[in-house]
Amino acid sequence: MALIVQKYGGTSVANLERFRDVAERVIKTKEQGNDVVVVVSAMAGETDRLLLLAHEATLVPDERELDVLLATGEQASSAMFSIILQSMGTAVKSFLGHQIKIGTDSAYGKARITSVDADKILSELREGRVVVVAGFQGEDEAGNITTLGRGGSDISAVAIAAALKADLCEIYTDVDGVFTTNPAICEHARKIDRISYDEMLEMASLGAKVLQTRSVEFAKKFGVPIHVRSSFHAGEGTIVCEEEVDMEQVAVSGVTYDVNQARIEIARVPDRPGIAAQFFDAISKANILVDMIIQTTSLEEGVANMAFTISQADFPKALTVARSLAKELGAKEVIAEDEVAKVSMVGVGMRSHSGVASKMFGVLAKEGINIMMISTSEIKISCIIDAKYTELAVRSLHDAFELDKRNT
Amino acid sequence: MALIVQKYGGTSVANLERFRDVAERVIKTKEQGNDVVVVVSAMAGETDRLLLLAHEATLVPDERELDVLLATGEQASSAMFSIILQSMGTAVKSFLGHQIKIGTDSAYGKARITSVDADKILSELREGRVVVVAGFQGEDEAGNITTLGRGGSDISAVAIAAALKADLCEIYTDVDGVFTTNPAICEHARKIDRISYDEMLEMASLGAKVLQTRSVEFAKKFGVPIHVRSSFHAGEGTIVCEEEVDMEQVAVSGVTYDVNQARIEIARVPDRPGIAAQFFDAISKANILVDMIIQTTSLEEGVANMAFTISQADFPKALTVARSLAKELGAKEVIAEDEVAKVSMVGVGMRSHSGVASKMFGVLAKEGINIMMISTSEIKISCIIDAKYTELAVRSLHDAFELDKRNT
Numbered sequence: 001m002a003l004i005v006q007k008y009g010g011t012s013v014a015n016l017e018r019f020r021d022v023a024e025r026v027i028k029t030k031e032q033g034n035d036v037v038v039v040v041s042a043m044a045g046e047t048d049r050l051l052l053l054a055h056e057a058t059l060v061p062d063e064r065e066l067d068v069l070l071a072t073g074e075q076a077s078s079a080m081f082s083i084i085l086q087s088m089g090t091a092v093k094s095f096l097g098h099q100i101k102i103g104t105d106s107a108y109g110k111a112r113i114t115s116v117d118a119d120k121i122l123s124e125l126r127e128g129r130v131v132v133v134a135g136f137q138g139e140d141e142a143g144n145i146t147t148l149g150r151g152g153s154d155i156s157a158v159a160i161a162a163a164l165k166a167d168l169c170e171i172y173t174d175v176d177g178v179f180t181t182n183p184a185i186c187e188h189a190r191k192i193d194r195i196s197y198d199e200m201l202e203m204a205s206l207g208a209k210v211l212q213t214r215s216v217e218f219a220k221k222f223g224v225p226i227h228v229r230s231s232f233h234a235g236e237g238t239i240v241c242e243e244e245v246d247m248e249q250v251a252v253s254g255v256t257y258d259v260n261q262a263r264i265e266i267a268r269v270p271d272r273p274g275i276a277a278q279f280f281d282a283i284s285k286a287n288i289l290v291d292m293i294i295q296t297t298s299l300e301e302g303v304a305n306m307a308f309t310i311s312q313a314d315f316p317k318a319l320t321v322a323r324s325l326a327k328e329l330g331a332k333e334v335i336a337e338d339e340v341a342k343v344s345m346v347g348v349g350m351r352s353h354s355g356v357a358s359k360m361f362g363v364l365a366k367e368g369i370n371i372m373m374i375s376t377s378e379i380k381i382s383c384i385i386d387a388k389y390t391e392l393a394v395r396s397l398h399d400a401f402e403l404d405k406r407n408t
Numbered sequence: 409m410a411l412i413v414q415k416y417g418g419t420s421v422a423n424l425e426r427f428r429d430v431a432e433r434v435i436k437t438k439e440q441g442n443d444v445v446v447v448v449s450a451m452a453g454e455t456d457r458l459l460l461l462a463h464e465a466t467l468v469p470d471e472r473e474l475d476v477l478l479a480t481g482e483q484a485s486s487a488m489f490s491i492i493l494q495s496m497g498t499a500v501k502s503f504l505g506h507q508i509k510i511g512t513d514s515a516y517g518k519a520r521i522t523s524v525d526a527d528k529i530l531s532e533l534r535e536g537r538v539v540v541v542a543g544f545q546g547e548d549e550a551g552n553i554t555t556l557g558r559g560g561s562d563i564s565a566v567a568i569a570a571a572l573k574a575d576l577c578e579i580y581t582d583v584d585g586v587f588t589t590n591p592a593i594c595e596h597a598r599k600i601d602r603i604s605y606d607e608m609l610e611m612a613s614l615g616a617k618v619l620q621t622r623s624v625e626f627a628k629k630f631g632v633p634i635h636v637r638s639s640f641h642a643g644e645g646t647i648v649c650e651e652e653v654d655m656e657q658v659a660v661s662g663v664t665y666d667v668n669q670a671r672i673e674i675a676r677v678p679d680r681p682g683i684a685a686q687f688f689d690a691i692s693k694a695n696i697l698v699d700m701i702i703q704t705t706s707l708e709e710g711v712a713n714m715a716f717t718i719s720q721a722d723f724p725k726a727l728t729v730a731r732s733l734a735k736e737l738g739a740k741e742v743i744a745e746d747e748v749a750k751v752s753m754v755g756v757g758m759r760s761h762s763g764v765a766s767k768m769f770g771v772l773a774k775e776g777i778n779i780m781m782i783s784t785s786e787i788k789i790s791c792i793i794d795a796k797y798t799e800l801a802v803r804s805l806h807d808a809f810e811l812d813k814r815n816t
Contacts (some may be wrong), residue, residue, distance in 0.1 A: 016465055050484070057424055057488060058495030065494065069487035072480040076458070079477035080465060086473065087466030094476055099551055100505065141505055366575055 001033040003125070007135065010044035011174040012231035019084050020114060022172070022231055025091055026130060028295035032049070033175050033370035033382045035125045037164065039135045039157040040081050042073025049297035064106035064112055067147045074153065078199035082132045092130040095120070097137035097145070102156065104146045111138055111146035113155060113218075116163035122315035133160060158215045162222035166177075168221065170227045171211065177228050177237030178203065178210050180403040181255040185391045188404040194238075194255060196243040200254050202346040206256040216240065225330045243348055251353035252345050252401045255394050259341045259387050261291070263372060264317040265307040268332035275329055279306060286321045288314045291342075292375045292384065303332075307373060309384060340372065341390040344382040345397060357381050363400045369393055409441040410575035411533070415543065415565035418452035419582040420639040421485050427492050430580070430639055434538060435445045435498055443533045445572065447490050447565040469808055471516035475545075475555045479505070482542035489718025490540045497793055498779050500538045503528070505545035505553070510564065512546035512554045516668055519554035521545055521563060521626075522570035533720060541568060559620035566623045570630035577627065578635045579619065585636050585645030586611065586618050588811040589663040590608045593799045601644075604651040607661050610754040610788045614664040624648065660753050660760035660809045664800050667749045669699070670723040671780060672730045673715040676708060676740035683737055687714060689815040694729045697769070699750075700783045700792065711740075715781060720746055748780065749798040752790040753805060757760050771808045 006029065012022050031034050050069050054061040059071075076094055082094040101117035103206065113173050123133045135153025138146050148155050150258045153170055161169035176191055178200065183189040195203075197220035204213045210228055219240065229237025247253075269275055276295060283290055293308045315338050326334045350356050360381055364371060373384040385393055398404070414437065420430050438444050458477050462469040469477075483504055490502040501610065509525035517664035532539045543561025546554050556563050562579055569577035584599055591597040603611075613622045618636055627634050627648065633713065637645025655661075677683055684703055691698055701716045718726045723746050735744045758764050768789055772779060777800065781792040793801055 019465070031779075053488065054491055057427070057492050060495075061491045062494040062500075065487045065490040065502055068504070069491070070482055072484045072487075076477055076480045079480075080461065082473040083462055083469045083477070084465050086470040087468075092473075094473055096476070096553075145504075170658075271483045400528070 001035070002358060003035045003037070003164055004029060005037045005039060005161040005164065005166045005169045006156050006172060007039040007153055007170065008041065008172045008231060009153065009174070010041045010046070012172050013040055013081065014044035016084075018090075018231075019081060021086045023081065023084050023090075025090055026085065027088060030090065030130060032130055036129060036130050036164070037125070037160060038081065039153055039160060039273040040074060040077045040132065041135050042091070043077050043080075046076070064144060065091040066146050066274055067108045070135040070147050071134070071145050074136045078132045078134040085130060085132070091128055092132060093124055095135065096134045098139040100133065102138035102159070104140055106140040106142070106144065106150070108146055110149040111140065113138060113148065113159045116159050118163040121160070121164060125180065146232055151215065153247070154212050154215035155218055158218045158222075158224055161224045162218065165223040166224065167225055169172055169224050170229060172229060172231035174208065174230065174232065175210060176230045176235065178240070178254075180253070181394050181398050182257070183310050183401065186395050186398050188395075190404050190406070192238050193246065193406075194239045194241060195253055196247055196348050197240060198243065198379055199346050199348055200240045202344070202377070203254055203256050206342070206344045206346065206382070208259060208379070211240070215284070242337040248349050248352055250347060251349040251356050252347040253349075253404065254346050255343065255397045255403065256346065257343045257390050257394050257402075259390055260312050261309055261342050261384065262308045262312050262318070262336070262338040262339075262389075263307060263319055263338050263340045263384060265305060265335040266322055266326050266329070266331045266333075267305050267335055268303040269326075269329045271297065271302050271304040271308060275304070278329070279325060282321050282325050283308075283318070286317055288318050288321065292373050292382070294373055296337065309340070309342070309373065339387040340384050342382050342384055343390065343393045343397070345401070346380045348379050349381050350381075352357065360397060363396050364393060367392055409443070411443045411445070411570065412437060413445045413447060413565050413574045413577045415447040415561055415578065416449065416579060416580045416639060417582070417589070418449045418454070418810040420580050421448055421769075423491065423493075426639075427489060428496075431489065431492050431496055431498075432491065433639065435496060438498065438538060444538050445533070445568060445574070446489065446538060446540045447561055447568060448482060448485045448540065449543050449561040451485050451488075452498065454481040454484070455467070458568035473747050476515045476553050478544040478555050479542070479553050479646055482544045486540045486542040487612060487759060489649055493540070498538055499536055500540060501532055502540040502542070504542045506547040506551070509543065510546035510567070512548055514548040514550070514552065514554065515766040516554055518557040519548070521546060521556065523566045524567050524572040529572060557662065559623070561564060562620050562623035563626055566626045566630075566632055570626065570633045574632065576635055578637060579633050580637060580639035581618065582638065582640065583618060583641065584638045586662075587649070587782070588661070589802055589806050590665070594803050594806050596803075596806055598812050598814070599815075600646050601650065601811065602647045602655065603650060603661055604655055604756050605648060606651065606787055607754050607756055608648045610752070610785070611662055611664050611795060612751045614750070614754065614788070614790070619648070644785055656757050656760055658755060659757040659764050659813065661750065661756040661757075662754050663805045663809075663811065664754060665749055665751045665798050665802055667798055668720050669717055669748050669750050670720050670726070670744070670746040671715060671717045671748045671792060672726055672745075673713060673743040674730055674737070674739045675713050675733045675743055676711040677714060677734075677737045679705065679710050679712040683712070684714070686737070687733060690729055690733050691716075691726070695727050696729065700781050717748070717750070717781065748792050749795040750790050750792055751798065751801045751805070752788055753809070754788045758787050758789075767808065768805060771804050772801060775800055775804050
């Protein structure tokens with residue numbers, strides 16, 4: 001007998017039929033002798049409907065009140081799910097964020113969970129009930145309703161699992177699990193059976209959209225194993241857990257990509273101490289999140305080049321800052337490219353396997369793909385390339401590293 | 409400067425345009441130097457939509473969870489209203505039932521308010537904000553969400569006005585106020601300027617649908633003056649307040665009717681002590697609410713007739729009980745009529761004016777309308793008549809008592 005937290009996303013509770021499918025899964029898990037806590041998202045499309053309603057009213061809705069509005073989506077789906085479970089003969093109670101004290105800070109729309117009161121849930125479980133919790137929402141210290149941002153229900157589920165010291169947190173979604181790369185662009189993509197928190201974090205932040213970075217961080221911090229799986233069939237998905245010895249046998253776990261990138265280069269800046277600081281100062285004042293930065297000395301003596309990447313959303317703003325900075329620094333040129341992509345290889349095995357980087361560069365070179373920038377971490381290598389080569393790069397790397405084969 | 413509670417019903421917040429109209433009214437009230445608390449219902453149609461959703465899932469939805477579901481309607485409209493007020497430059501905060509401790513008992517779907525914490529609202533008002541409260545909802549002692557039943561937002565508004573010791577509770581609706589009778593069937597119907605709580609209670613319980621009986625009881629208990637008025641224009645409506653001296657000058661304030669009535673007569677019962685008790689016992693065990701009861705001795709010696717009225721919803725159940733009781737008591741006959749109506753005259757002036765009853769009976773007699781049953785209270789006379797004469801009876805009485813003229 002285990003304590004299992006199951007989280008169902010919007011497509012898993014899109015309509016009555018789906019609600020009933022999912023309810024049967026909950027009942028089956030309970031009948032196998034487990035305690036079950038269910039965390040639900042809003043019914044598919046509901047959050048978008050509410051956002052549209054608010055934005056039809058005004059361009060910038062009040063943040064506090066928008067959270068009150070959005071929180072109704074998960075409230076309705078947790079009530080509906082409980083009504084359906086009850087009608088199928090299962091004892092159940094639903095709880096909203098404030099009712100089980102999902103404490104958060106006061107950052108409306110992107111609040112962070114600071115505490116969860118496990119006692120109320122545990123006492124309901126002891127009485128043999130299934131507990132259904134509205135995801136995505138919490139309450140700040142002053143008693144205001146807060147929401148956790150898109151994908152927030154995943155974080156709710158992991159935080160509740162952590163507070164309850166649950167044996168497993170199952171995240172039900174409409175995909176089969178975490179893949180070696182996006183199956184939509186690479187037909188050889190393979191579902192990964194087990195992946196470490198660190199690899200999942202890199203994959204998530206690099207563009208794999210199955211799990212939100214914050215929920216993986218939370219799971220890692222509290223050692224909650226996550227099982228990402230589909231609610232549309234019974235097959236196993238991907239377990240995200242502590243690093244295991246045999247994971248290190250595999251050099252590379254996956255290839256990710258992000259086409260939502262742009263690159264700006266301030267070229268031929270007179271090289272003197274302090275220009276990097278001046279650059280950072282200007283860019284952070286403009287509230288722009290810079291990903292990679294590379295400063296190089298040019299062939300031309302006494303001049304440097306400074307290149308950086310940002311998300312495409314920040315591109316116009318960053319370009320304005322770069323141009324004004326270029327003038328100030330006496331730079332000769334600003335080169336802006338908004339059609340670049342970041343292709344990355346991730347794997348804890350890189351720590352023990354050398355040669356991944358050189359092999360990666362070799363594969364890209366063989367395909368005639370120019371690498372504009374490179375950045376690395378202990379378990380990741382990322383290259384900025386021309387966006388039009390994205391699919392080609394991903395497929396070539398996937399094949400070259402034989403990710404379609406289960407290497408463990 | 410006054411403290412005013414304004415309640416807006418579903419048709420007053422049916423869409424963005426209506427929301428903005430109503431927001432302008434709130435802003436105007438505030439600009440006149442008043443403190444304003446707004447209580448909102450769910451947007452028109454929303455409660456029905458949610459009820460349908462729950463009943464599509466199962467015939468008898470769990471009561472606790474149904475309240476969680478229904479409460480989202482008022483939560484969404486209070487958030488939307490606050491978003492719109494904020495966008496129009498007004499400082500505002502919304503509160504749900506649990507956030508301002510609208511304490512209720514645990515009767516899901518028809519909970520009664522037991523307490524309201526005024527402090528939080530008063531402190532927001534002191535900071536110059538408009539306070540928007542989600543109507544219709546509260547929280548029981550265990551922290552469960554409860555709802556107050558249809559029309560519950562009126563009760564929310566009156567209870568909040570009572571707790572705040574507000575100067576006035578304005579109930580905005582889609583009619584102009586309380587009328588001497590239903591304008592739909594009597595073109596001479598006139599809007600009443602002022603009416604006492606007791607008269608309004610009789611009018612409400614006798615079928616006038618503008619205000620719920622429970623909210624008038626609440627207002628009477630705490631001495632909260634209510635202004636029932638339209639949110640569609642600026643005209644004054646009807647003030648419901650303590651009885652005033654000049655109200656007694658008017659014998660009759662209004663004519664009401666209720667066609668949702670049925671009558672059952674158990675005829676020619678052998679007359680012996682205890683048959684009335686036996687009757688009450690059987691009928692109350694069947695959970696049937698009896699309105700009028702009349703026991704008469706028949707011309708035939710040693711036999712009695714027992715007649716009672718019930719709502720049409722209870723008619724089939726009551727008929728079954730009556731038939732089995734008739735057999736038990738040895739009654740000769742059961743006469744059942746489900747096409748009867750109750751026509752009533754209401755007025756605090758009846759206390760000091762005699763002759764209202766005889767005039768009423770005379771008017772009906774002149775129109776050839778047979779009176780089946782009569783019941784009276786200090787400020788009301790009701791007659792049961794054949795339902796097909798309802799409109800004729802109402803118009804004749806309205807004319808005969810000259811209710812179209814402002815008699816004060």
